[in-house]
Amino acid sequence: MDALQSRIAVLGRGLAILAAYAVVASAASIVINVADAIDGEVPAVCRLVIAVWGLGAGFLLWTGRRVGISGWQAVMAWAVIQIPYIAWNTEGSATTQLFDVPVTFSNTTTVNGEVTSFSEYGINLVGVALAIWASRVRTRWERQVEPAAHPETAARSYEIEHHAVDGTTHRLGIAHDLASAQRAAASQATRLRTGGDQGEVVVIEQPGGAVVSRESLT
Numbered sequence: 001m002d003a004l005q006s007r008i009a010v011l012g013r014g015l016a017i018l019a020a021y022a023v024v025a026s027a028a029s030i031v032i033n034v035a036d037a038i039d040g041e042v043p044a045v046c047r048l049v050i051a052v053w054g055l056g057a058g059f060l061l062w063t064g065r066r067v068g069i070s071g072w073q074a075v076m077a078w079a080v081i082q083i084p085y086i087a088w089n090t091e092g093s094a095t096t097q098l099f100d101v102p103v104t105f106s107n108t109t110t111v112n113g114e115v116t117s118f119s120e121y122g123i124n125l126v127g128v129a130l131a132i133w134a135s136r137v138r139t140r141w142e143r144q145v146e147p148a149a150h151p152e153t154a155a156r157s158y159e160i161e162h163h164a165v166d167g168t169t170h171r172l173g174i175a176h177d178l179a180s181a182q183r184a185a186a187s188q189a190t191r192l193r194t195g196g197d198q199g200e201v202v203v204i205e206q207p208g209g210a211v212v213s214r215e216s217l218t
Contacts, residue, residue, distance in 0.1 A: 011145055014137040015061065022058030022075055025098040026051040043087065046094035054078040054097065064145045072141040076134045082127030087120040101125040143206060157206045160185050162192060164199040182213050189215035
């Protein structure tokens with residue numbers, strides 16, 4: 001339980017839930033479609049392939065690892081591929097997974113009461129929602145999760161923040177070397193002192209979050 005809680009703390013709630021959803025939805029889609037895929041139904045085969053991708057993407061997202069592609073990129077691709085709704089027969093769309101909310105138009109040809117041709121195209125709102133969700137958690141992935149998993153490839157940056165006496169934090173800027181960050185922090189501290197602000201201006205190294213410089217406003 002402690003390991004689970006610590007991992008959620010690193011990922012943040014949004015990424016953790018997205019990773020869990022990708023794993024659960026993909027696993028369920030595999031179970032649902034595997035029999036029809038074995039029987040040779042092409043839409044089911046496509047859905048099965050997408051589900052296997054989503055299962056792997058969810059695990060990559062959870063662990064922060066990459067296999068030529070990062071977990072966030074893999075989940076985003078899984079979400080985007082679900083957006084188009086494409087069905088060329090009554091076996092359903094080839095791109096949907098466990099859930100779908102389609103907005104579509106269809107064309108059906110019936111001869112003697114039997115459907116001889118059917119097609120349906122549109123968008124799946126579940127795919128749209130997943131893509132938006134992934135976009136909103138991208139910043140946390142890039143700033144905290146991936147650098148922690150791959151510190152050797154993480155680019156260093158220095159965030160400049162004003163920590164007010166009431167506990168609020170105001171981001172003032174960012175620099176890519178410590179000397180520039182310290183100069184900017186000193187300049188910002190002078191400006192804030194002139195305006196009567198209290199607290200301190202700090203320089204925070206990323207990745208890692210260590211405070212490497214402080215400028216008191218008192």
